[in-house]
Amino acid sequence: MDQTPVLSLSQVSKAFGAVRAVREVSLDLHPGEVHALAGENGAGKSTIVKILSGVHRPDSGRILLDGEPVEFAGPADAQQAGVAVIYQEPTLFPDLSVMENIFMGRQPRSRFGIDRRAMRAAAAELFTRLGVRLDPDQPARGLSIADQQLVEIAKALSRQARVLIMDEPTAALSGNEVARLFGVATTLREQGCALLFISHRLEEMFELCTRVTTLRDGAYVATDLIADITPDDLVRRMVGRELDALFPKQETDAGEVALKVGRLTREGVFTDVSFEVRRGEIVALAGLVGAGRSEVARAIFGIDRWDAGSVEVAGRRLRPASPTAAMAAGLALVPEDRRQQGLVMDLSIERNIGLAGLAAVRRGPLVSRAAERKRAADWAVRLRLKYARLADPVNVLSGGNQQKVVLAKWLARGPSVLIVDEPTRGIDVGTKAEVHRLLSELAASGVAVLMISSELPEVLGMADRVLVMHEGRLVAELSRAEATEESVMAAATGRRAA
Amino acid sequence: MNTVRRWEGLIFVLLVGVCVWASLGVDGFANGSNVSFLLLDTTEIALMALTMTLVIVAAEIDLSVASTLGLSCAVLGWLWNAGLPIEMIMPICLLVGALCGAVNGLLVTRLGLPSLAVTIGTFALFRGLAYVILGDQAVADLPPAYTGLATASIGPVPVATVLVAALAVVAAVVLHATGVGRAVFALGSNEEAAYFAGVRVKRIKFWLFVASGVMASLASLVYTFRYASARADNGMGLELAVVAAVLLGGVSIFGGRGTLPGVLMAVLLLGVVRNALILADVANEVLNFVTGLLLVASVLAPNLGAVWRRRTTPSVEGKSAS
Numbered sequence: 001m002d003q004t005p006v007l008s009l010s011q012v013s014k015a016f017g018a019v020r021a022v023r024e025v026s027l028d029l030h031p032g033e034v035h036a037l038a039g040e041n042g043a044g045k046s047t048i049v050k051i052l053s054g055v056h057r058p059d060s061g062r063i064l065l066d067g068e069p070v071e072f073a074g075p076a077d078a079q080q081a082g083v084a085v086i087y088q089e090p091t092l093f094p095d096l097s098v099m100e101n102i103f104m105g106r107q108p109r110s111r112f113g114i115d116r117r118a119m120r121a122a123a124a125e126l127f128t129r130l131g132v133r134l135d136p137d138q139p140a141r142g143l144s145i146a147d148q149q150l151v152e153i154a155k156a157l158s159r160q161a162r163v164l165i166m167d168e169p170t171a172a173l174s175g176n177e178v179a180r181l182f183g184v185a186t187t188l189r190e191q192g193c194a195l196l197f198i199s200h201r202l203e204e205m206f207e208l209c210t211r212v213t214t215l216r217d218g219a220y221v222a223t224d225l226i227a228d229i230t231p232d233d234l235v236r237r238m239v240g241r242e243l244d245a246l247f248p249k250q251e252t253d254a255g256e257v258a259l260k261v262g263r264l265t266r267e268g269v270f271t272d273v274s275f276e277v278r279r280g281e282i283v284a285l286a287g288l289v290g291a292g293r294s295e296v297a298r299a300i301f302g303i304d305r306w307d308a309g310s311v312e313v314a315g316r317r318l319r320p321a322s323p324t325a326a327m328a329a330g331l332a333l334v335p336e337d338r339r340q341q342g343l344v345m346d347l348s349i350e351r352n353i354g355l356a357g358l359a360a361v362r363r364g365p366l367v368s369r370a371a372e373r374k375r376a377a378d379w380a381v382r383l384r385l386k387y388a389r390l391a392d393p394v395n396v397l398s399g400g401n402q403q404k405v406v407l408a409k410w411l412a413r414g415p416s417v418l419i420v421d422e423p424t425r426g427i428d429v430g431t432k433a434e435v436h437r438l439l440s441e442l443a444a445s446g447v448a449v450l451m452i453s454s455e456l457p458e459v460l461g462m463a464d465r466v467l468v469m470h471e472g473r474l475v476a477e478l479s480r481a482e483a484t485e486e487s488v489m490a491a492a493t494g495r496r497a498a
Numbered sequence: 499m500n501t502v503r504r505w506e507g508l509i510f511v512l513l514v515g516v517c518v519w520a521s522l523g524v525d526g527f528a529n530g531s532n533v534s535f536l537l538l539d540t541t542e543i544a545l546m547a548l549t550m551t552l553v554i555v556a557a558e559i560d561l562s563v564a565s566t567l568g569l570s571c572a573v574l575g576w577l578w579n580a581g582l583p584i585e586m587i588m589p590i591c592l593l594v595g596a597l598c599g600a601v602n603g604l605l606v607t608r609l610g611l612p613s614l615a616v617t618i619g620t621f622a623l624f625r626g627l628a629y630v631i632l633g634d635q636a637v638a639d640l641p642p643a644y645t646g647l648a649t650a651s652i653g654p655v656p657v658a659t660v661l662v663a664a665l666a667v668v669a670a671v672v673l674h675a676t677g678v679g680r681a682v683f684a685l686g687s688n689e690e691a692a693y694f695a696g697v698r699v700k701r702i703k704f705w706l707f708v709a710s711g712v713m714a715s716l717a718s719l720v721y722t723f724r725y726a727s728a729r730a731d732n733g734m735g736l737e738l739a740v741v742a743a744v745l746l747g748g749v750s751i752f753g754g755r756g757t758l759p760g761v762l763m764a765v766l767l768l769g770v771v772r773n774a775l776i777l778a779d780v781a782n783e784v785l786n787f788v789t790g791l792l793l794v795a796s797v798l799a800p801n802l803g804a805v806w807r808r809r810t811t812p813s814v815e816g817k818s819a820s
Contacts, residue, residue, distance in 0.1 A: 303693070303694065323693065323694065323695075323696045324696050324698060327696045333694065335694055340688070340690055340691065341690050341691055341694045342691060342694065343688075343691055344683075344684045344687045344688040344691045344692065344754075345687075345688065346687045346688075346754055346755070347683065347684060347687060347754075351680060351683070351684070354680065355680065355681075355684050355692070355695040355697070356695040356696055358677035358680055358681065359677070362677060365676060366671070366675045366676055367675055367676055367677055367679075367680060409695065
C-alpha cells in the first residue's frame with residue numbers, strides 16, 4: 001500500500017460546544033480497499049462520515065485528496081471531489097423511476113429535451129457494471145431498502161465517485177441482500193474504488209474489509225490489517241477503558257421475583273424477550289443503540305402495545321398498554337428522553353413531582369397545595385436538588401437537577417420495580433455519582449431495578465446481572481463475574497458470548 | 499405562571515379603566531338597567547368560554563360550539579312544535595349537546611385527528627343539521643315562565659349571571675384545584691410527558707369535548723329563552739367571540755397556560771367595550787375593528803412585552819400597564 005491514498009484525514013478534530021466529538025483522528029483510504037471504521041456508540045464514527053462528506057468542517061487537521069490538501073465547504077464540494085455516501089435508509093424520489101433518480105439534475109439531453117433512451121441505456125450499463133438486475137423504468141416507490149441502496153450506488157458511480165462511504169448499510173438488510181451488497185462492494189473495490197464501511201456487526205467487517213480503523217471516545221486508537229487481528233482484539237480496541245470507582249453498588253441478597261417478563265414480542269421491534277428481576281437486584285439491559293432496549297421498557301410500562309408474551313409484577317399479570325395499570329402495580333419508568341418524556345418543562349418543580357402521584361396529594365376531590373408542596377420539598381431534600389423555588393419551572397434547572405426531579409416524581413410513589421432508561425445521560429459527573437448511589441440504596445431497600453445504559457462502565461459497575469440485547473433479541477445473560485467489557489460488547493455486536 | 503398573572507393584571511386594569519372612562523364619558527352607561535343588560539348580553543359567550551378555557555389549555559380547540567348551540571335550539575323548537583313539555587325538552591337538548599361533544603371527542607381521541615380540522619367539519623355539520631331539523635322557521639311561542647326567567651334580575655344582577663357565576667366557580671375549581679386540572683395543564687404543555695406520568699390523556703380530552711358540547715347546549719337554552727325565539731341560525735358566529743375572549747384572557751393558544759379568572763375578565767372587558775361603544779353611537783364596523791384590535795394586541799402584547807423588558811428596567815412594567 002505505498003501508493004497515494006485517494007482520500008485521507010490527517011489529525012482531524014471537531015468539537016460541538018464543549019463536546020469533543022473527534023480528536024486528532026487520521027484515516028487513509030486507498031483505491032481498491034474496503035476500510036472498516038469501528039467503535040462503540042458515540043465513538044465519533046458519524047462525525048468522521050460527516051467530515052468526509054462535507055457536512056461538517058473540521059476545527060483542525062487536514063483533508064487530503066490525492067495527497068493534496070482540500071477544503072470541503074459543503075456536501076457539493078465533497079461530491080465534486082468524488083466522495084459519495086450511502087446511508088442506511090436512502091431517500092429517493094418515490095414517484096420518479098429508478099433511472100430518473102440516478103440522473104436527477106444531470107439527465108442526458110437530445111434536441112427535444114431529455115433523452116430517455118440514452119438515460120435508460122446508461123442506467124442499464126451501470127447496473128451491469130455492478131452486476132445486479134434492476135429495471136431502469138421501475139418507479140422508486142416500492143423498491144426494497146436494499147434495492148434503493150443499489151440505486152444510490154449507481155447514482156454515485158454515474159458521478160464518477162472514487163470514494164464510497166457506506167454508513168451502516170446492512171442494518172436493515174436480510175442475509176441474501178447483505179451477500180448481494182458485498183458482491184457489489186467487491187466489484188467496486190476491484191474496479192479501483194475506495195470504500196469506507198461502517199457496521200456494528202463484527203463478522204461483516206471480517207468478511208468484507210481489508211483494514212480497520214478503530215475509534216474510542218472520539219480518539220484514534222489504531223489501524224490494523226484485518227488479517228492481523230482477531231475479533232476479540234477488535235472488541236478490546238473498541239472498549240479498552242479502565243473502570244473507575246464511580247459505582248458504589250453494594251452487595252445485596254436478591255429477594256423474590258418482582259418483575260417477570262415472558263416471551264415478550266412486539267413485531268419488528270423485539271422478539272421473545274424473557275427475563276426476571278428480583279427485589280434488591282440491579283439488572284442492566286445492555287446493547288447497542290437500536291437494539292430494542294428502550295422499546296422493551298416502554299412496552300413493560302404500557303406506553304406501547306405488545307403483540308405476544310406477558311409481564312408479571314409480583315406474580316400478577318399486567319394489563320397491556322396501560323401506564324396507569326403499570327403504575328398501580330408498582331412500576332415506575334424514568335424514560336430515556338428527559339425533556340420530552342420525563343418532564344413537562346413549562347410546569348413547576350412541585351407540579352412535575354406531583355404529576356405521577358395526584359391521588360396522593362388529594363384531600364377529598366381537591367388537590368392540597370400544602371401536600372403537593374410538602375411532597376416536592378421532602379424529595380428535593382432527599383435527592384439534594386439544587387433549586388431556587390419549588391414554583392420555578394423545571395426548564396431553569398440544570399440537566400442533572402432535572403433528572404433528579406424525574407427521579408423524585410417516581411420515587412415519591414414508592415415503586416417496587418424501577419426501570420431507568422439511560423439514567424445518567426447528559427448529566428455532570430457529580431450528579432452521576434449521586435444517581436448511582438441512589439440506585440444502589442434503592443436496591444438495598446428491596447426495590448427491583450432494571451437499568452438500561454449504553455455506558456459500559458456504568459453497566460459493569462452497577463449491575464448484579466447484565467442482560468444483552470442484539471437486534472431485538474436477548475442474546476446473553478451474564479453474571480457480575482462473567483460480565484466484562486469484552487463479553488458484553490461481543491454479545492452486543494452479535495457474537496454469541498462464550 | 500408569572501407572565502400569566504401579569505397579563506391578568508393588565509386585563510383587570512384595562513377593564514377598570516374602560517369602566518371608569520365609560521361611566522364618565524358615555525351617557526347611559528353607568529345605570530342599573532344598562533349594567534344588567536350588559537351582563538345578560540355576555541351570558542352565552544361566558545358559559546361557552548368556561549369550557550373553551552379548559553379545552554384550549556389542553557392544547558385543543560372546539561370551533562363547533564356555536565353550531566352545537568344552533569342545533570340544540572333547532573331541536574328545542576322542533577320538539578316544542580311537536581307538543582312535548584319544555585321540562586322534557588331541556589334535558590334532551592343537553593343530551594344533544596353532549597352527543598355533539600362526544601362526536602368531536604371521539605374523532606379527536608380515537609382517530610387522532612387535529613381538533614381544529616375536526617371541529618371546523620362539525621361546525622358545518624351541526625349547523626347544517628339544525629337547518630335540516632327546523633328549516634328557516636322561528637319558534638316563538640315559548641312558555642313565558644322560562645322566557646321571563648331568562649331576562650329576570652335580582653337587583654341589577656340577572657338570574658342568568660348567577661348561573662354563569664356558579665358554573666364559573668365550578669370550572670375554576672376543576673381547572674385550578676383538582677387532579678384533573680393539574681393533568682389538563684400537563685397534557686396541554688407536553689402530552690407525551692403527561693402520558694408517561696400516567697395521565698389518561700385520551701379520556702380527559704374526550705370528556706372536555708363532551709363538557710364543551712353540554713355547555714353550548716346550556717347556552718342555547720339561555721339564548722332561546724332570552725330572545726324568545728328558537729331558530730336554526732341562533733348564535734351564528736359566536737364561536738369566534740368565545741375563542742377571542744379566551745385568548746384575550748391570557749390562555750395560550752398552544753396550550754398549557756391560562757387561568758379562568760383571566761378569561762372571565764376578558765369576557766367582561768369585551769362586553770363592556772362593545773356596550774360602551776354602542777351607547778356612544780359608534781358604527782358597527784368600528785365595533786368589529788376595536789374588538790379585532792384588542793385581539794391582535796392580546797396575541798402581540800406578550801411578545802412585545804418581552805422586547806420591552808429587555809430594553810428597560812423591570813420597574814417600568816407598572817407604568818406600561820396603564
